[in-house]
Amino acid sequence: MTEQPKPNSFRTGPDDRGRFGIYGGRFVAETLMPLILELEKEYEAAKKDPAFHAEMASYRTHYIGRPSPLYFAERLTDHLGGAKVYLKREELNHTGSHKVNNVLGQILLAKRMGKKRVIAETGAGQHGVATATLCARFGLDCVVFMGAVDVARQAPNVFRMKMLGATVVPVQSGAKTLKDAMNEALRDWVTNVADTFYCIGTVAGPHPYPSMVRDFQSVIGDETRAQMQELEGRLPDSLIACVGGGSNAIGLFHPFLDDPDVAIYGVEAAGFGLSGLNAASIAGGRPGVLHGNRTYLLMDRDGQIEEGHSISAGLDYPGIGPEHAWLNDIGRVKYLSCTDDEAVEAFQLLSKLEGIIPALESAHAIAKVVELAPTLPKDHLMVVNLSGRGDKDVPQVAELLGTSL
């Protein structure tokens, strides 16, 4: 369990209006307002209910396979010749990424609320697969919205979801990618208000989603604290994680925000580079309002939303969770960025040195480890969140490297 927040803490947000500083909020149509107020009430009640936590703990252990190991990457550390690098092995979770941590929490909440139908948006398909998996486990109807472009480029995950009993709806509107999938999920929710639970996949959307998803993902950081104490007898010196919406990152970061000696780095996807097409909302965006919250967004001069680009479909979103926007502005977390090329290089490096094929998303964080670790002393303890496994990306990387499978 996370310890109680201290006064003057970075961990007490959001406020009662769902704000982290100016970010967050509840920018939704009136039809949805009563639903998110009800969700907030139900979540607050569940948080106080030991039975809810006990049930979640049991499924974490026996279904997801937690705790995930904190693994000392010895060969990577030797290769880089600086900081001692640990990998938080979220890729070993059932379904292959951190996404399942959040979905488990939300599905248990949906069950508690008596909802029979679950909807979700997905980009690369990892959140869709995790949602389809838990819906199968609990016998709930599952509808996953996925941009038509993503449906075409992530065929294996589409098939996985269907095999798990979910209906996959290819979204033809707008740019036909993740942001449009989220629009379409919101349109479905507005239409099916009585029986439907919207399971958002990241720390974005209207309050209470950003903090609720963060709470469900904070198991990553809570475990890391305990494991590092056990392995090294102290806290890590730095944390690093990739950031699309930012759920794996906030899950690792949040339990450490009030430890001033722990340096924290988020890594945005710089795509072709910050001067070209990218998905780095903080580095290349401005504050705006989309999908229920105020945050940094990629948009044009007139406030029209632009498409994010990243080689990794999971980072390909033109926004970022509001808590990250706030952590950036107050300077508690430093946000770096990583190009497609750097990520592909890190993808290969980790595969060769550690026998672990990372998701392209996680490879963005690995790339910055490669940059930072050599500049740090050997007793510096660095934890990188290995948020997902890279099996899903193998065909794409093969094609990039000129190998036809």
Add this chain to the structure above:
Amino acid sequence: MTARIEARFALARGENRAALVTFITAGDPDHETSLAILKALPGAGADVIELGMPFTDPMADGPAIQQAGLRALKHGESVTTTLDLVRAFRAGDDATPIVLMGYYNPIYVYGVDRFLADAREAGVDGLIVVDLPPEEDEELCLPALKAGLAFVRLATPTTNDVRLPAVLQNTSGFVYYVSIAGITGAATPDFGVVASAVARIKRHTALPVVVGFGVKTPEHAAAIARGADGVVVGSALVDAVRTSLDGDGRATEKTVSAVTDLVSALAAGARSGRAAA
């Protein structure tokens, strides 16, 4: 500038009929054609004009209005050019109220104070911003009221009696009842259910109550007009624009009349509602 709105609803009330509120998207299919449509609407029977401000991610809109927005954006429609449209319309019509309808981000990025000043100067009467519920009133609603613009709120089938007073509190101009839980242009509402919802809202407010979402035909308009102070038609008009376009998506000589013909028929429907009752 709620005076134009008040005067127009008073006029309709005096004639014992519902007002016809017509929605078109600014800049659809292009700036010039949408100005021509705008200018022709009052003559065809529109009492109030809702002018949609295009946005890339309209989460409460169905395919018709989504596509209209994308058509307009393709030609570079923006907040600035939308206000130009209002200004050009106002040069020839100082009586028909114009309410801008859209999403918050383009307004936020333009700058709230600058937007309110420019909108008022251009001749805008009110605003409907879909993603600003009462919980976010400090963002735009309260500044808009202070600047003299009406802030029209949406009430929906999920707005229960506990919530209704909060929804109505800072609403001005009129109340827009969303007839279905859903997106624009989708299902046709159950008119009996809508009538009792309108009656329920009228017990809480003296403002006119208009009904929209899913109203497509003169018959629908007539059914709504029996109990409501106004009928909103949007997706059907936007669809009339779309079907009038040529193969390359350009306006044709039929585009303006496609809209005005439908508006005339809808106006007749709205007027017949109470006569038939």
